[in-house]
Amino acid sequence: MIGSLGLNLRILRFKLNLPQYKVAESLGITAKELSYYERDLEVTSTVKLIKIANFYCVNVKQLIEEDL
Known part of the structure; x- marks a missing residue:
């Protein structure tokens, strides 16, 4: 399921x-x-997306494609 980056x-x-x-x-x-x-x-x-992912210790795919 595609998640919301903002969420x-x-x-x-x-x-x-x-x-x-x-x-x-x-x-x-x-x-x-x-x-x-x-x-x-x-x-x-x-x-910036990579920097944000690194800050939260997740990968970019998790940030934009998954429901956390």
Whole structure:
């Protein structure tokens, strides 16, 4: 089943109990940018997607294709 990147990002962040600004800071992006990704309002670049996957210790396929 195809998951939602935004939903998966929110789930992973909530599992770690981290606020958006902390995750964004760690990724080198703004909290606003992360918010757009989490709400599926903006698509991220492949490079940023890999960085996000690495941050959450998952692979890119899990982020975009699976329901976490």
